[in-house]
Amino acid sequence: MRIPEHIGIIPDGNRRWAQKKGLSKEKGYNQGLNPGLELFHLCKKIGIKELSYYGFTMDNTKRPRKQTEAFSNACVKAVQLLAKEDALLRVIGNTSSAKFPQELLKYTKRQQFGQGGIKLNFLVNYGWQWDLVNLYKRKKISQKNINNYLKSNDVSKVDLIIRWGGRRRLSGFLPVQSVYADFYVIDDYWPDFKPEHLYQALAWYDCQDITLGG
């Protein structure tokens, strides 16, 4: 079976899950913590080399305060949980805004936790514009090394993106690393994560060819 090296995770549908349960929207975010940890363990077992979680974006912070606080807190907890595992972890996002949780500043340089191994990227207060804009003037940029000039410069090409919650869009997720990614959408909401979702996505990915645009 052909296994993707790098999987991007868009864990969408937390608010819709909460509403479906008769809860207020912001109650959905904490329900995404266990799924995130379970998915991480599965990916390690399968031999995935790199995993990127879409935590929250600069766009998302325009939402009502109750919600922004709830998803921000959930991301802090998620990173703290993942930092107890074996991983090479980096939190990636715009730290120069008040929306970036201070508790996560210490994770913004890549660090080994436990025995290391899987490379783990967690996007927090991430913005695609922020990622693309480099304020320092570079004189010689070739088309071949664009990735070096991203803020997310140590994130590899994404092979497979899995999005929960039924929407078929990238919503600004790592636009440069995702140019060739295969995109699999799961209709269930993220808090309803099941291992079968990952297996389905991997089985589908196994049937795709890789051309890298060639």
Add this chain to the structure above:
Amino acid sequence: MRIPEHIGIIPDGNRRWAQKKGLSKEKGYNQGLNPGLELFHLCKKIGIKELSYYGFTMDNTKRPRKQTEAFSNACVKAVQLLAKEDALLRVIGNTSSAKFPQELLKYTKRQQFGQGGIKLNFLVNYGWQWDLVNLYKRKKISQKNINNYLKSNDVSKVDLIIRWGGRRRLSGFLPVQSVYADFYVIDDYWPDFKPEHLYQALAWYDCQDITLGG
């Protein structure tokens, strides 16, 4: 009905169509000309304001010569056909390579043909790296005006991308303009285009919400 302002078209599956018919791969490209013209007319009728066709990419030119000649010729013919219509047409791509068809040089500045109206972008020898590379040569780019520094700077945000041929990936299509695009995949190959494909995609798009990441 909510209609997208800007539709991106990824007309994939020409080679697979040819093989299915027992023809050699390069015979598929010319079969995409009529579908392209038919789709253009439908989009005008529906009131779409902007349309972007993925002609061929710098990545694609690594293919065998018979194929690169065939898709290059098909793109020349397609642009010449579209230039007979009412449109604001621009061909966008890397003109400094020998792979760019000389016949299309005169279309690389936006021009009105006929009565104008719909904005029409045709990507020829396009490369996502080529499109982005200026971003890193400027001293001060604000996150709000990134699009101004793209080579494809007069192409608007894409609302809906329709890809024929079953693959669920962007393959480098306008990565910045596509960050929020809804992505609809049609399993049929591009030469088997039917108006119903467009109507299905539009009906699906009508059921999506727009959040622009918010």
